Amino acid sequence: MISIFLKEIHTFFSSLIAYMVIAVFLVLNGLFMWVFTDSSVLDYNYASMDPLFSLAPFILLILIPAITMRSFAEERQRGTIEFLFTKPLSDYDIIWGKFLANFCLVLFALLPTAVYYFSVYQLGSPVGNLDSGAIAGSYIGLFFLSASFVALGMLASALTDNQIVAFILGAFLCFVVHWAFDYLASLPVFIGNADAFIDGLGIQSHYDAMSKGAIDTKDLVYFAGLIAICITACHVIITSKK
Amino acid sequence: MVTVEGLTKWYGSQCAVDHINFTARPGEILGFLGPNGAGKSTTMKMITSYIGQDEGTVNVCGFDTRENALESRSRIGYLPEHNPLYKDMYVKEFLGFAAGIHHVPNAASRIAEVIGLTGLGKEQHKPINALSKGYRQRVGLAQAMLHNPEVLILDEPTSGLDMNQLADIRTLIRDLGKEKTVILSTHIMQEVQALCDRVIIINEGKLVADDPIGELQNRIKGEHLITVKFLNTSFQLSELKSINGVERVEAKEGEVKIYADAGTDVRPDIFRLCAAKGWVIIEMVQEKLSVEYIFQKLTKNKHD
DSSP states (O other): OHHHHHHHHHHHHHSSHHHHHHHHHHHHHHIIIIIOTTTOGGGTSSOOOHHHHHHHHHHHHHHHHHHHTHHHHHHHHHTHHHHHHTSSOOHHHHHHHHHHHHHHHHHHHHGGGHHHHHHHHHHSSSTTOSOHHHHHHHHHHHHHHHHHHHHHHHHHHHHOSOHHHHHHHHHHHHHIIIIIHHHHHTSTTOOTTHHHHHHHHSHHHHHHHHHTTOOOHHHHHHHHHHHHHHHHHHHHHHHHHO | OEEEEEEEEEETTEEEEEEEEEEEOTTEEEEEEOOTTSSHHHHHHHHTTSSOOSEEEEEETTEETTTTHHHHHHTEEEEOTTOOOOTTSBHHHHHHHHHHHHTOTTHHHHHHHHHHHTTOGGGTTSBGGGSOHHHHHHHHHHHHHTTOOSEEEEESTTTTOOHHHHHHHHHHHHHHHTTSEEEEEESOHHHHHHHOSEEEEEETTEEEEEEEHHHHHHHTTTEEEEEEEESSSOOOHHHHHTSTTEEEEEEETTEEEEEEETTSOOHHHHHHHHHHHTOOEEEEEEEEOOHHHHHHHHHHTTTO
């Protein structure tokens, strides 16, 4: 697993992929958080990082499938999957190695936003007047959301040999799992607690719950379960496609 | 040591590999011969446990490839047919990656050693996509032998090599074959004659021959092929066939192939007959039948 992880990380940083992902993520977030007047913290009148946490899922919806689309589609297209699967590596070594590398790249993009925290902290009146607990919760939520998007993106990449199809399918899966259940639950057709149950199937309700600063086991189990399902599905698809 | 028993693979309703049995021993180079689509690569893919079999077992150095896939894979060095390489990686970097997977001790010195053995010295600092096909093939071979495996499975290892490279790589494979179990597939007959100790011929998924190379040639040692070229086409095949010792005759564009019993030299009789009939011979060549012929004979039987 370590060999695969190191090789993937090396590929990201020896090509433009890593630098593009990090630059695009930070530029877009920076613009929305500090420059565009509609969403700028400077015009918000509250010392808060809400613009970052509400916008980041939308940017990650595009960026993460762009990172994960190559995971299996490219290996299969180039035939290098035969190299990997005839080496003494288990299928899960390969899948988890790739998962961790993709997730690490997203973390590299997220980490510099810690600077925003210190900026907003200093800009508060008095200094430090912001809800650090909620921000920590939001970051944890964002990490889990990223990990879930990575797992969904890799599932899409396992399904097809074509990287463009993998990207579009990955973005679609992330959109459905993050937002669609929330919209579906808001339709006035459900009886009893059905709408709450459907809402709970999507990422958004769990991400919002964590953003309030409360880390509930229920939310952690949800994210762990979602990632485990995607990785297992990935394994089943890859094995069946051999 | 590789033992294959009753190996079978179906692709839909087509049987790609049909109950194949054979054993490859250490110190032996085993050649896989067969027309395209015969099932050679499929068999190799099952030995390396890249694809699963529908029936039968493969045992590599005492490990069943289904039950102990990782153990068996760690004892195999495999060069696949299309030689998949990470083309954006540098030669040394790629070999380092392969060494990491196999936990090769003293990786740096072992990488330097295989670079020397495969003649990659001059190209070792280049990215793989800047290498010619022949050098890429050497990189594939280098990664296959990097972890000093007991078994080497090489699917068309010399494709894309020029004449000079061919001789080097054949020498390397012959050296490896002295200690290790080497299974190689090829469609080049001379390669089988030059390299292999034993030949397995596969056709339409079935094993049609499994013999030491000498024995295979002996099988039809009893036949000679005499090619006779005539000035015109006035000759009659039936009369040529009636010569004592001639097994069968084939005519093609003024050229007649006469398959004869090697016990008697039929050339004087051919000459006398042709002289009596006034058929002008412009060329007559007698040759020993090659592995190529054996191969054609064994694989074409079904269609004849």
